[in-house]
Amino acid sequence: MARRSEHSREELHDMALEAAEAILEEEGLDGLSTRKVAARMGYTVGTLYLVFRNxxxxxxxxxxxxxxxxxxxxxxxxxxxxxxxxxxxxxxxxxxxxxxxxxxxxxxxxxxxxxxxxxxxxxxxxxxxxxxxxxxxxxxxxxxxxxxxxxxxxxxxxxxxxxxxxxxxxxxxxxxxxxxxxxxxxxxxxxxxxxxxxxxxxx
Amino acid sequence: MARRSEHSREELHDMALEAAEAILEEEGLDGLSTRKVAARMGYTVGTLYLVFRNxxxxxxxxxxxxxxxxxxxxxxxxxxxxxxxxxxxxxxxxxxxxxxxxxxxxxxxxxxxxxxxxxxxxxxxxxxxxxxxxxxxxxxxxxxxxxxxxxxxxxxxxxxxxxxxxxxxxxxxxxxxxxxxxxxxxxxxxxxxxxxxxxxxxx
DNA sequence: TCCTTTATTGAACGATGTTCAATTAAACGC
DNA sequence: GCGTTTAATTGAACATCGTTCAATAAAGGA
Structure with a gap:
């Protein structure tokens, strides 16, 4: 898994948006979930909630x-x-x-x-x-x-x-x-x- | 809870639709769930799935x-x-x-x-x-x-x-x-x- | 090298849709 | 009236969901 400080908070922010967009394109609306976004970034759910309130x-x-x-x-x-x-x-x-x-x-x-x-x-x-x-x-x-x-x-x-x-x-x-x-x-x-x-x- | 054959399958069908509509009016789109519909009918989820495929x-x-x-x-x-x-x-x-x-x-x-x-x-x-x-x-x-x-x-x-x-x-x-x-x-x-x-x- | 700091984790919680073995009550034969 | 069959009804189980947060582990300073 990702190591400490490998990405800045801003990088995580953009990675999350790009991951979400990729999932939406590939799997549609229902495919989108916090765990999938996090996994696609190479992180776990918890990290996602450090960058986005929800x-x-x-x-x-x-x-x-x-x-x-x-x-x-x-x-x-x-x-x-x-x-x-x-x-x-x-x-x-x-x-x-x-x-x-x-x-x-x-x-x-x-x-x-x-x-x-x-x-x-x-x-x-x-x-x-x-x-x-x-x-x-x-x-x-x-x-x-x-x-x-x-x-x-x-x-x-x-x-x-x-x-x-x-x-x-x-x-x-x-x-x-x-x-x-x-x-x-x-x-x-x-x-x-x-x-x-x-x-x-x-x- | 409801007793055996208290309502015909057709009655259950209509009760479910009315329950769903009431929930939508009162709680909005996100309020709708199978368990809530069943509860409002006076039944449990299982019964709902006898009347509707999903x-x-x-x-x-x-x-x-x-x-x-x-x-x-x-x-x-x-x-x-x-x-x-x-x-x-x-x-x-x-x-x-x-x-x-x-x-x-x-x-x-x-x-x-x-x-x-x-x-x-x-x-x-x-x-x-x-x-x-x-x-x-x-x-x-x-x-x-x-x-x-x-x-x-x-x-x-x-x-x-x-x-x-x-x-x-x-x-x-x-x-x-x-x-x-x-x-x-x-x-x-x-x-x-x-x-x-x-x-x-x-x- | 130890200690502080903090980025990261993942288990936990309540809720979701869905399934299906178990239960229980009605109906029927005698 | 009693025992047996039949099927209506249940609710626990499963995987998934969004969300939280104590525990962990790694980086940097002393």
Whole structure:
């Protein structure tokens, strides 16, 4: 077993997160346990509890890293569609989101399904969520009257895309395959953008 | 403890489902356990396993009943808005869905978050999901060209409303209170319907 | 080399889902 | 009414879970 001070507390911290992520990828949500994480680090349970207050604290940090990775993926999608019309960029974004959910189902589910014991999520987590919204708001602002309208549109589209992903990934959308999901995204974004454009003219 | 043949197997079946639902309402998702369900029925764990193959089978049936109750609630909302314009009826439906999620958070979450061990959901469950979609399709059909367009629109709106509810209920929508959620629903439905109407004219 | 310090361990606790031999009460034959 | 069969019901057992904490063992200073 690991020898005294072979790793700093910070190293243990990162090793635990990486071990947890590996288990989630290989065995899914139910495979995650404190003993498995510790074993994968080359330590025993006790050591894990020196670094994290409990499993919830570890999961919260895993979720923070997943959130950051998701942000990178979506930002890359936006960078790749620079110059294209807003509708095409939003559809690419939705597909990138769906693709991330399919490629990392356990980590993605953990973000949304895990209920924290403590009532409120920490500020840094809400900030990371806010940064995801900001990506959408940047595209939507030119299409909306003011910033608050863009904020509302961003929350609407975000929630919608997320819901379609949830149902698609768990096979409750009653459609077959990613090809059909693409159609649902197109239906959402095309129609929503037509409505947004009409709002500007109508009022 | 319960005496031999005091309850038929069918009675035990229903008692278990009612016990499980009561525990979910009172203690939430994490409160549910086989021993607690059995104790609430006035039996012990062993008896529960004579009626249900395992906890997953019990949860699946609880979810079936929740699905049926949700269908009743939404059908009632539709009946109450008979004659009103489609947009108003869809908004009322979305609010009824959100209200159900808020009033029964554990049973609602159990429907969407529980991963079945067996790969595929049984046919009767998918049929119940299908019946929920049918409610939406009935409103959308007059607004769409053909039935397949209505089916696509129904899936789009359903997923969208669901996603907004998920984020709102778990406080990840970054909005405060049900009043704001109502605005998000309105944004979704108003803009989507404008788009649908434009589709008919444009093509 | 001994001693202090502390990183690390692993046994313990209560709870979980699940199984199944043992028990006990009802039902039936006489 | 009594003995036997039948099956409904039990609860102890097992592996696993998150969590705690006294015991241990190794590093560094004297």
């Amino acid at each position: 499993l919830d604290a570890l999961i919260l940090e895993v979720n923070g890293r997943t959130l950051a990775e998701l942000h990178r993926v979506l930002a890359a999608s936006l960078a790749a569609s620079e110059g294209e019309p807003a509708g095409a960029r939003l559809k690419a974004l939705a597909l990138a989101y769906h693709d991330f959910a399919r490629r990392h189902p356990a980590r993605w589910a953990l973000m949304y399904e895990h209920r924290m014991s403590q009532a409120a999520l920490p500020a840094w987590f809400n900030l990371a969520v806010h940064e995801l919204f900001a990506l959408l708001e940047d595209i939507l602002r030119p299409l909306c009257g003011d910033a608050s309208a863009a904020a509302l549109a961003a929350r609407t589209l975000w929630g919608s895309v997320h819901g379609i992903c949830v149902l698609a990934v768990t096979d409750k959308l009653d459609v077959a395959g990613p090809l059909q999901v693409e159609q649902v995204f197109a239906s959402l974004i095309d129609n929503f953008l037509i409505g947004l454009a009409a709002d500007g003219k109508g009022v | 906890l997953d089978a019990l949860i699946l049936e609880v979810n079936g009943r929740t699905l049926a109750e949700l269908h009743r609630v939404l059908a009632a909302s539709l009946a109450a808005s008979e004659g009103e314009p489609a947009g108003a009826r869809l908004k009322a439906l979305a609010l009824a869905y959100h209200d159900f999620a808020r009033r029964h958070p554990a049973r609602w979450a159990l429907m969407y978050e529980h991963r079945m061990s067996q790969a595929a959901l049984p046919a009767w469950f998918n049929l119940a999901v299908h019946e929920l979609f049918a409610l939406l399709e009935d409103i959308l059909r007059p607004l769409c060209g053909d039935a397949s367009a209505a089916a696509l629109a129904a899936r789009t709106l359903w997923g969208s409303v669901h996603g907004i509810c998920v984020l709102a209920v778990t406080d990840k929508l970054d909005v405060a209170g049900p009043l704001q959620v109502e605005q998000v629903f309105a944004s979704l439905i108003d803009n989507f319907l404008i788009g649908l109407a434009a589709d008919g004219k444009g093509v």
